Amino acid sequence: MATLARLRGRLPGQREEYFHRNRAVDEYRKAEHNAAVRIQSWFRGCRVRAYIRYLNKMMIIIQKWWRGYQGRKHFRKMVETAYFIMKMNFYNEMAVRIQKRWRGYYIRKYIHNYYALKKYLEAISVNNEIVRKELEEFAEMKEKEKEKKDLEREEKKKDHQARKMHYLLSTEQMPGVYNSPFRQSPDPMEVRLRKARPFSHRQQQIKKHLADEISDWPTCTSALTFPTMKPLPPIGRQKPQGPFRDTAEVLQQRYKPLEPTLRVATSINSLEKAREEIKREEWRNRINDNKFLPFSSCHKNQEYDPLIHTSSKYGQMTYGIKHFREEHHEKWVANKDFETVLPSIDLFDKFGQTYSKAGQIV
Amino acid sequence: MSQRQVLQVFEQYQKARTQFVQTVAELATRPQNIETLQNAGVMSLLRPLLLDVVPTIQQTAALALGRLANYNDDLAEAVVKGDILPQLVYSLAEQNRFYKKAAAFVLRAVGKHSPQLAQAIVDCGALDTLVICLEDFDPGVKEAAAWALGYIARHNAELSQAVVDAGAVPLLVLCIQEPEIALKRIAASALSDISKHSPELAQTVVDAGAIAHLAQMILNPDAKLKRQVLSALSQIAKHSVDLAEMGVEAEIFPVVLTCLKDSDEYVKKNAATLIREIAKHTPELSQLIVNAGGVAAVIDCIGNCKGNVRLPGIMMLGYVAAHSENLAMAVIISKGVPQLSICLSEEREDHIKAAAAWALGQIGRHTPEHARAVAVTNVLPLLLSLYMETESSEDLQVKTKKALKNILQKCTYLPALEPLLHDAPPNILKHVVGQFSKVLPHDSKARRLFVTTGGLKKVQEIKAEPGSLLQEYINTINNCYPEEIVRILCKRRTEAEFCRCLLKAVLNLG
Numbered sequence: 043m044a045t046l047a048r049l050r051g052r053l054p055g056q057r058e059e060y061f062h063r064n065r066a067v068d069e070y071r072k073a074e075h076n077a078a079v080r081i082q083s084w085f086r087g088c089r090v091r092a093y094i095r096y097l098n099k100m101m102i103i104i105q106k107w108w109r110g111y112q113g114r115k116h117f118r119k120m121v122e123t124a125y126f127i128m129k130m131n132f133y134n135e136m137a138v139r140i141q142k143r144w145r146g147y148y149i150r151k152y153i154h155n156y157y158a159l160k161k162y163l164e165a166i167s168v169n170n171e172i173v174r175k176e177l178e179e180f181a182e183m184k185e186k187e188k189e190k191k192d193l194e195r196e197e198k199k200k201d202h203q204a205r206k207m208h209y210l211l212s213t214e215q216m217p218g219v220y221n222s223p224f225r226q227s228p229d230p231m232e233v234r235l236r237k238a239r240p241f242s243h244r245q246q247q248i249k250k251h252l253a254d255e256i257s258d259w260p261t262c263t264s265a266l267t268f269p270t271m272k273p274l275p276p277i278g279r280q281k282p283q284g285p286f287r288d289t290a291e292v293l294q295q296r297y298k299p300l301e302p303t304l305r306v307a308t309s310i311n312s313l314e315k316a317r318e319e320i321k322r323e324e325w326r327n328r329i330n331d332n333k334f335l336p337f338s339s340c341h342k343n344q345e346y347d348p349l350i351h352t353s354s355k356y357g358q359m360t361y362g363i364k365h366f367r368e369e370h371h372e373k374w375v376a377n378k379d380f381e382t383v384l385p386s387i388d389l390f391d392k393f394g395q396t397y398s399k400a401g402q403i404v
Numbered sequence: 405m406s407q408r409q410v411l412q413v414f415e416q417y418q419k420a421r422t423q424f425v426q427t428v429a430e431l432a433t434r435p436q437n438i439e440t441l442q443n444a445g446v447m448s449l450l451r452p453l454l455l456d457v458v459p460t461i462q463q464t465a466a467l468a469l470g471r472l473a474n475y476n477d478d479l480a481e482a483v484v485k486g487d488i489l490p491q492l493v494y495s496l497a498e499q500n501r502f503y504k505k506a507a508a509f510v511l512r513a514v515g516k517h518s519p520q521l522a523q524a525i526v527d528c529g530a531l532d533t534l535v536i537c538l539e540d541f542d543p544g545v546k547e548a549a550a551w552a553l554g555y556i557a558r559h560n561a562e563l564s565q566a567v568v569d570a571g572a573v574p575l576l577v578l579c580i581q582e583p584e585i586a587l588k589r590i591a592a593s594a595l596s597d598i599s600k601h602s603p604e605l606a607q608t609v610v611d612a613g614a615i616a617h618l619a620q621m622i623l624n625p626d627a628k629l630k631r632q633v634l635s636a637l638s639q640i641a642k643h644s645v646d647l648a649e650m651g652v653e654a655e656i657f658p659v660v661l662t663c664l665k666d667s668d669e670y671v672k673k674n675a676a677t678l679i680r681e682i683a684k685h686t687p688e689l690s691q692l693i694v695n696a697g698g699v700a701a702v703i704d705c706i707g708n709c710k711g712n713v714r715l716p717g718i719m720m721l722g723y724v725a726a727h728s729e730n731l732a733m734a735v736i737i738s739k740g741v742p743q744l745s746i747c748l749s750e751e752r753e754d755h756i757k758a759a760a761a762w763a764l765g766q767i768g769r770h771t772p773e774h775a776r777a778v779a780v781t782n783v784l785p786l787l788l789s790l791y792m793e794t795e796s797s798e799d800l801q802v803k804t805k806k807a808l809k810n811i812l813q814k815c816t817y818l819p820a821l822e823p824l825l826h827d828a829p830p831n832i833l834k835h836v837v838g839q840f841s842k843v844l845p846h847d848s849k850a851r852r853l854f855v856t857t858g859g860l861k862k863v864q865e866i867k868a869e870p871g872s873l874l875q876e877y878i879n880t881i882n883n884c885y886p887e888e889i890v891r892i893l894c895k896r897r898t899e900a901e902f903c904r905c906l907l908k909a910v911l912n913l914g
Binding site: 159162163166167169170171172173174177178180181184185188 | 658661662664665666667694695696697699700701704730733734737738
């Protein structure tokens, strides 16, 4: 019971004590709790930090190794590319050298070959000289030809003049216009006059007026003249004294061209030739060469009807078939037929053309 | 008795007609009578005589009509209006050769004046009959028909086409082969007139085989024939490369070069024209001509001739040089440049000078070597003076300016450029100064010369807008020299200006 009393005595204070104790504990509890939390958190933190540190270290190692590996790989690649670039540069340079040489060679040889161009230009100038020379020669030749033609034309003109004016020739008595006695030698025109052959009246050509070329051109009306003049004897020769013939006649007789008679001129077989000619012409103009044969089969059965006029009691009359006219053989002079074509008489052919004038009517 | 009297009347009438027609034909040969004849109404009188019974009167009437129509185009129109052409065409087919010749003469005389008259002839169906006349035996008829066809085809392409459609070309080619020279001439001239209008017509002529015959006839000694043949070949060759090559294949080189030495002026001109037409198409053809020595021959030909005859030769040199620099160099070494500068200075006509200037420009524009070769002959001041002259035609001015520009852009030969500094206008001066600015920085001797000849002073005197190309060039030149020299020269300029201002002020005051 003492205890109980004691306890009861303590009781009212216990409530306060209990309250105070709880309160103190409560207060201390908070502080203690906070402190405990602090301590625990710090400790946990330490633990975690240590763990993280550990992890970190491990990570570092791993990453270090990994990065090292990557770096080395990258480096290897870089070295490779650098090496490759170096090689390529070297090759490029070498290629440039080759191409440089090649391009220089190619262009100098094929595109713009200086020496070939030089040679070509030299060849051109040489060729030009040759061409120029040849053309000069050609031009000179033409000039000479032209001059020659002009000279010839002049000569021809002068000769023509001399022929027209042959009467200006000097004679024994009278010196001509071109042969003045005060000159030492006669004028060249005089020489020409002496050489010239005078025109005859017939052959002097009428100069055609060539203004109208349309109607004149193809209708070639200019006659070709062959001078058939007799040659004159040279002037100054002594005329022979005596009953001699005229020199011109003698020369004409001496140099007479052949004039055969008609009989001589025709060939001996002209008749046969003429016949053959006719036959050839007929053959030429014929279309059909086959002989026309009468239709013999048509006439086989027919009898021949003789003419009424020639048939008589005693058969056919032979007149009209075998003979055509009355012939009295006893009256005939000769046995042969009359000749229709008579031979020509040579003497009569020569009438008026012989040299001697014997028998001619003066 | 009375019968004879009656017949006598008819004979008198016939004699009168014959005399009338012959006298008219003779009078028509002189131009002074033609006016009187026209006023007297000769056309209406001649027309019924064309249908006369007597052939001689018909022929002489046709001849008289031809001569009248030949004189001027009013009379030719009167012939057309008088409905004479159908009658002529109709009887052309039937009559003898004298009438055919006279009728063809009338057609030619009418057709030569103008395209409308030629069209009238074509409309009345004359072409077919003329082509039939080309087949006639008589060479005179052929000549007259070919002449008429040539004159008709001369005017324009449609008429040429009509002539070709009538089938004239093969017959003309046959006519060329005939022995008579006059016929050859006329046929060649007709072919030339046909082929000059268009490439198709030229191709038709070539297809008929004309080129071989024309090429053979170049060797003929007759001058007028050569004129026509060369003209025909050049008209064919001018249209296209193929035609020109066909002309070359007919082996006309080097025979054509002998024609350049002919005594006849027009043969030379036509030969030069032919070579020009061939050279202008491609570099290969020009090369061929150069290799055959054609350039030397043409240059000699230019040297021998005067006036218009030179023009095709000058143009040929320009065309050859324009193709490539090697050909231009070939022209230079054939001594073409001195000859061209002689032409430029001697000739009076503007178009020949313009052609020479153009040719020089083509030669000098390729490389500095070429420009130097041109500048050495002292031709640049001449070109400049022609450009500056107010009397020069516009064409000449344009061509000289272009030539100057082309040459100056490549010229590095400074002694030739110096004279140009003094009198050139600004647009040319720009190029001159530009060339100096390109050469002077690299050549010390040239710099020294430039100063001593007074060129630097002149350059300082040039006024240029700041920022323009000219100012840049001037700056480049000034930078080549040490500052003092430039300043001294500038100072001289400003001194001169200062004196001038002072003088002006004094005068104003006084």
